[in-house]
Amino acid sequence: MPQPQQPPSILWFRRDLRLADNVALDRAVKAGGPIICLYVREPGDPLAGANGAAQAWWLHHSLAALDTALRARGNRLVTMTGDPRHLLPWIVEQTAAGAVFWNRRYDGPGRETDTEIKATLKEKGVRAESASGFLLHDPMALKTQQGRHYSVYTPFWKAFEATYQPPAALPPPDAIPSGTFDLDGEALDAWGLLPTKPNWAAGFESLWQPGEDGARTSLGAFLRGALGGYAERRDFPGETHTSRLSPHLAFGEISPHAIWRSVSSLKDKMDQDDPTRFAKEIVWRDFAWHTLFHNPRLDSVNLDRRFDRFEWRPSEKDLLAWQRGETGYPVVDAGMRELWHTGTMHNRVRMIVASFLIKDLLIDWRAGERWFRDTLLDADAASNPFNWQWVAGCGADAAPFFRIFNPTLQGEKFDAKGDYVRRWCPELARLPNELIHRPFDAKPGVLERAGVRLADTYPRPIVDHAKARDAALAALKTTRQDVPED
Numbered sequence: 001m002p003q004p005q006q007p008p009s010i011l012w013f014r015r016d017l018r019l020a021d022n023v024a025l026d027r028a029v030k031a032g033g034p035i036i037c038l039y040v041r042e043p044g045d046p047l048a049g050a051n052g053a054a055q056a057w058w059l060h061h062s063l064a065a066l067d068t069a070l071r072a073r074g075n076r077l078v079t080m081t082g083d084p085r086h087l088l089p090w091i092v093e094q095t096a097a098g099a100v101f102w103n104r105r106y107d108g109p110g111r112e113t114d115t116e117i118k119a120t121l122k123e124k125g126v127r128a129e130s131a132s133g134f135l136l137h138d139p140m141a142l143k144t145q146q147g148r149h150y151s152v153y154t155p156f157w158k159a160f161e162a163t164y165q166p167p168a169a170l171p172p173p174d175a176i177p178s179g180t181f182d183l184d185g186e187a188l189d190a191w192g193l194l195p196t197k198p199n200w201a202a203g204f205e206s207l208w209q210p211g212e213d214g215a216r217t218s219l220g221a222f223l224r225g226a227l228g229g230y231a232e233r234r235d236f237p238g239e240t241h242t243s244r245l246s247p248h249l250a251f252g253e254i255s256p257h258a259i260w261r262s263v264s265s266l267k268d269k270m271d272q273d274d275p276t277r278f279a280k281e282i283v284w285r286d287f288a289w290h291t292l293f294h295n296p297r298l299d300s301v302n303l304d305r306r307f308d309r310f311e312w313r314p315s316e317k318d319l320l321a322w323q324r325g326e327t328g329y330p331v332v333d334a335g336m337r338e339l340w341h342t343g344t345m346h347n348r349v350r351m352i353v354a355s356f357l358i359k360d361l362l363i364d365w366r367a368g369e370r371w372f373r374d375t376l377l378d379a380d381a382a383s384n385p386f387n388w389q390w391v392a393g394c395g396a397d398a399a400p401f402f403r404i405f406n407p408t409l410q411g412e413k414f415d416a417k418g419d420y421v422r423r424w425c426p427e428l429a430r431l432p433n434e435l436i437h438r439p440f441d442a443k444p445g446v447l448e449r450a451g452v453r454l455a456d457t458y459p460r461p462i463v464d465h466a467k468a469r470d471a472a473l474a475a476l477k478t479t480r481q482d483v484p485e486d
């Protein structure tokens with residue numbers, strides 16, 4: 001029971017919108033006084049709070065779900081807008097709070113803000129404590145024997161495996177004591193996070209359940225179903241063999257430790273390959289964040305600085321065709337349309353569309369990164385630029401630039417029956433399987449029978465892949481890297 005004389009604590013929620021496995025919440029409850037549960041919308045900071053328009057939709061629903069969960073425990077979420085460096089000390093003063101708790105974030109601007117706030121609060125004699133819970137391993141805690149950070153995944157994974165022990169689970173508290181404070185929050189609806197005219201997020205509603213309950217449901221369904229066969233089938237976009245946990249992780253609605261514990265508990269009951277492969281993917285997320293931690297400008301600066309010399313060919317027209325899914329390459333178009341309608345895209349297809357933008361169109365990876373940031377529900381400050389740099393060949397442990405995906409062959413390999421393309425490019429649905437990824441090779445009679453008119457119902461390819469590949473390899477020489485001569 002809270003003791004009336006105890007000062008309140010502030011629990012500052014950020015990308016940890018959950019009650020289970022929340023170390024900062026646990027500390028606030030243990031502090032014993034009433035708790036002010038706060039979410040601050042930080043305007044102007046693209047890395048904190050909602051990144052893009054799609055994520056604004058998610059954020060709205062996730063905050064609403066968190067508020068409901070808090071109310072069920074006797075508390076509520078106070079939502080406010082402002083620069084937390086000023087807002088937090090002001091709230092402390094208004095409420096005579098004695099402590100502020102939060103879970104750490106790892107992006108550059110976020111870390112700077114937090115360090116400043118901690119110093120200000122400590123100066124005022126206020127307890128300010130940060131905890132970890134967004135990643136499996138704190139970036140400062142995993143280093144090579146020489147004390148450097150890892151830039152190659154396999155040794156990172158080995159070091160991780162050798163040292164990681166998931167912490168004990170922290171169940172959500174039964175009650176979260178509240179008090180009466182003179183603190184006006186803002187109505188969530190007034191933030192205008194949901195699109196209205198037009199409501200382009202209508203398709204999201206039936207596909208996603210933002211919030212902690214939704215995260216738990218997704219994890220449960222994955223463990224009961226798609227995890228079996230994950231190692232072998234995760235690359236096939238027409239199937240559902242991945243967890244779809246990424247937006248929940250991006251908003252911290254589930255802790256990676258909780259996922260780890262659940263998957264580990266199944267290890268003896270199933271083929272080892274599936275949980276091990278899945279665990280390695282979760283650790284890629286950590287690797288991306290560790291990379292960001294040590295390279296705060298990951299979204300703008302090539303990790304391999306030789307790529308600073310690369311001569312990109314900006315083309316608004318081609319960029320638009322790519323964004324709209326009108327490139328004339330079916331698997332690329334299917335992916336870009338899936339992204340627009342659902343806020344996500346299968347990982348294999350993300351690699352294909354990214355390769356297409358960078359290597360077939362020679363458009364700077366940063367333009368693709370920005371589009372993904374605006375349209376992906378799982379976009380985060382680390383995984384998105386990390387993976388774009390990885391595909392471009394300038395990132396950490398990256399695929400070499402000269403390995404250029406052929407979008408037609410990729411489609412035929414990973415979507416052999418064309419299920420994925422038929423779902424997202426219905427105008428091609430009646431083409432036979434052997435032509436679904438190459439309508440440009442179909443004879444006029446075949447196209448006619450399938451109801452396809454190139455350059456009318458479906459675009460002709462905006463580039464010739466073979467020529468584009470040669471141009472990309474020639475452009476690569478400007479970076480003076482070793483390029484195979486073949």
Ligand SMILES: Cc1cc2nc3c(=O)[nH]c(=O)nc-3n(C[C@H](O)[C@H](O)[C@H](O)COP(=O)(O)OP(=O)(O)OC[C@H]3O[C@@H](n4cnc5c(N)ncnc54)[C@H](O)[C@@H]3O)c2cc1C
Nearest residue numbers: 242243244245246281282285347350378379380383384387
């Ligand atoms: C160009 C490009 C951009 C990407 N942008 C993002 C992004 O902004 N946010 C994001 O979470 N993922 C990003 N990814 C990685 C990956 O595509 C998604 O994590 C995955 O598709 C999410 O689906 P899932 O949860 O069903 O994945 P699962 O296969 O079920 O994987 C489980 C979890 O592992 C993590 N994970 C898997 N692959 C990767 C990876 N390559 N890098 C980092 N973490 C990974 C994710 O947290 C994911 O939820 C990107 C990949 C590419 C090629």
